[in-house]
Amino acid sequence: MNKEEITAHVLLAKNGDTASFCKLYELYYKDMYRYAYYMLGNETDAEDVISETVLDAFTGIKNLKHPAKFKAWIFQILTTKCKRQIATYISDRNNKEDDVFENTLKKEDHPYASNIDVQNAFSALNENEKTIVSMTVFFGYNSREIAKLLKSKEGTIRSLKSRAFDKMSKYLKEDFA
Numbered sequence: 635m636n637k638e639e640i641t642a643h644v645l646l647a648k649n650g651d652t653a654s655f656c657k658l659y660e661l662y663y664k665d666m667y668r669y670a671y672y673m674l675g676n677e678t679d680a681e682d683v684i685s686e687t688v689l690d691a692f693t694g695i696k697n698l699k700h701p702a703k704f705k706a707w708i709f710q711i712l713t714t715k716c717k718r719q720i721a722t723y724i725s726d727r728n729n730k731e732d733d734v735f736e737n738t739l740k741k742e743d744h745p746y747a748s749n750i751d752v753q754n755a756f757s758a759l760n761e762n763e764k765t766i767v768s769m770t771v772f773f774g775y776n777s778r779e780i781a782k783l784l785k786s787k788e789g790t791i792r793s794l795k796s797r798a799f800d801k802m803s804k805y806l807k808e809d810f811a
Contacts, residue, residue: 635661637702644701655692662705666712669768673716674723675757683715690715706783709773713765720761755805763798770795 635643640661646654666687670680691708698707759767765784769775777795781788 640704641701644695644698644704647695648698648701650696655695658704658708659688662708665772666709668772669709670712670716672753672756672768672772673713673764674719675753679719683712683719686715687712706779709769710783716765717761751806752802755802758805759798759801762794763801766791766795767798767802 635657640658643651643654643657647658663684666684667680670683671677674680674683687708690711694711698704700707756764756767766780769780769783775783777788777791780786780795781791784791
């Protein structure tokens with residue numbers, strides 16, 4: 635689907651056309667799932683945050699000011715949902731001896747992970763680093779685009795991205811040493 639077709643579907647969805655909204659959902663579902671899954675490391679939680687995101691997007695699309703920015707808008711909603719879920723993990727982790735993150739890092743639970751070591755390196759990143767790496771790797775956003783979406787400075791994003799990839803690289807080197 636080209637940009638004009640996507641914008642047309644967004645405009646129709648803004649006017650209540652559920653079939654157009656469904657087409658948008660179908661277009662972005664896989665990317666949304668990959669992003670949520672890598673942010674959360676759990677299939678069920680990824681599906682849950684996507685469901686919440688889609689519901690919020692469906693009810694709020696009439697307020698979307700720039701139809702051409704639908705993808706960025708829905709991913710901003712998804713990012714917020716993922717951050718809330720991560721906060722829940724941290725809260726649960728602090729309240730229980732059972733480590734949620736360790737339990738989510740089983741290879742068989744990661745259908746999209748080609749290498750459990752990369753998955754473990756990714757899970758070692760903090761929340762902001764995960765967001766930036768995911769936006770770079772999965773969606774191809776550059777530092778300027780990420781900075782706009784996260785309402786940050788481009789230089790800050792470049793630094794965080796560089797540190798995150800360095801951290802993953804060091805983790806992987808240690809793992810194979």
